[in-house]
Amino acid sequence: KQEVTQIPAALSVPEGENLVLNCSFTDSAIYNLQWFRQDPGKGLTSLLLIQSSQREQTSGRLNASLDKSSGRSTLYIAASQPGDSATYLCAVTGFQKLVFGTGTRLLVSP
Amino acid sequence: SQTIHQWPATLVQPVGSPLSLECTVEGTSNPNLYWYRQAAGRGLQLLFYSVGIGQISSEVPQNLSASRPQDRQFILSSKKLLLSDSGFYLCAWSRTPLSNEKLFFGSGTQLSVL
Numbered sequence: 001k002q003e004v005t006q007i008p009a010a011l012s013v014p015e016g017e018n019l020v021l022n023c024s025f026t027d028s029a030i031y032n033l034q035w036f037r038q039d040p041g042k043g044l045t046s047l048l049l050i051q052s053s054q055r056e057q058t059s060g061r062l063n064a065s066l067d068k069s070s071g072r073s074t075l076y077i078a079a080s081q082p083g084d085s086a087t088y089l090c091a092v093t094g095f096q097k098l099v100f101g102t103g104t105r106l107l108v109s110p
Numbered sequence: 111s112q113t114i115h116q117w118p119a120t121l122v123q124p125v126g127s128p129l130s131l132e133c134t135v136e137g138t139s140n141p142n143l144y145w146y147r148q149a150a151g152r153g154l155q156l157l158f159y160s161v162g163i164g165q166i167s168s169e170v171p172q173n174l175s176a177s178r179p180q181d182r183q184f185i186l187s188s189k190k191l192l193l194s195d196s197g198f199y200l201c202a203w204s205r206t207p208l209s210n211e212k213l214f215f216g217s218g219t220q221l222s223v224l
Contacts, residue, residue, distance in 0.1 A: 004153075034212060043116075043200055043215035044154075051210070089154070091213070096142065096161060097169070098213055102153035 002027045004092055006101035013080055014109055021075040021104045023090035028068050031093040035064050035075050038087045038103070047088075048075070080108045112137035116201045116216030123223055129174075129188040131219050133201030136182065141203040143184040144213070145176055148198040160184060161206065196223045 003026045013019055023033070032051045036044040048057045048064040050073070056065040063076040073090055087105045091098040116133045123129060135141050145157040156169045158176035166176050173192060177185045184201060201216040 100154040
């Protein structure tokens with residue numbers, strides 16, 4: 001059974017810092033890995049999708065990497081802003097479904 | 111463009127009452143559809159998914175059920191709600207096959223069972 005873990009559970013940083021969120025999964029037989037953002041009381045917004053054959057994806061200040069063999073992914077956020085404050089979730093795709101981690105709650109203070 | 115609608119946004123129901131949450135997708139055909147639940151302080155739990163009309167896969171045994179009466183409509187139901195059914199319910203869709211596609215979420219329904 002696939003299990004997805006995210007560390008840390010919560011993170012508080014001052015504005016402008018670069019930061020890394022971690023995601024690990026137990027079964028490397030995945031199709032892809034996705035990173036999502038969730039604002040309080042809202043649905044999830046897909047940020048990046050990395051196919052299993054890829055090593056990384058970039059979108060603006062976000063960069064996600066994937067090491068499938070070791071079961072790890074990182075989300076790098078450059079020059080963090082208060083608007084980045086949210087919960088970030090990773091999810092791995094198996095057959096017809098995604099398994100989510102419990103998320104990292106990020107607070108970026110001005 | 112594709113959009114997903116989920117309603118109601120909030121719902122307060124007494125224990126033992128029925129439940130019906132509806133989700134519709136526009137701008138695409140034959141999507142995969144999903145119901146997730148997010149309990150306070152916990153991750154997203156997949157409840158049901160559907161790859162076509164009338165095709166429902168259940169991930170967690172419980173007193174909830176799902177139906178897909180039309181291609182782009184997904185309904186989550188219960189005959190009698192339990193306190194433990196409280197949570198944030200999210201509908202989502204993806205193109206097929208999921209192995210190559212992103213997952214898109216609705217805005218969620220906050221259900222409180224009292």
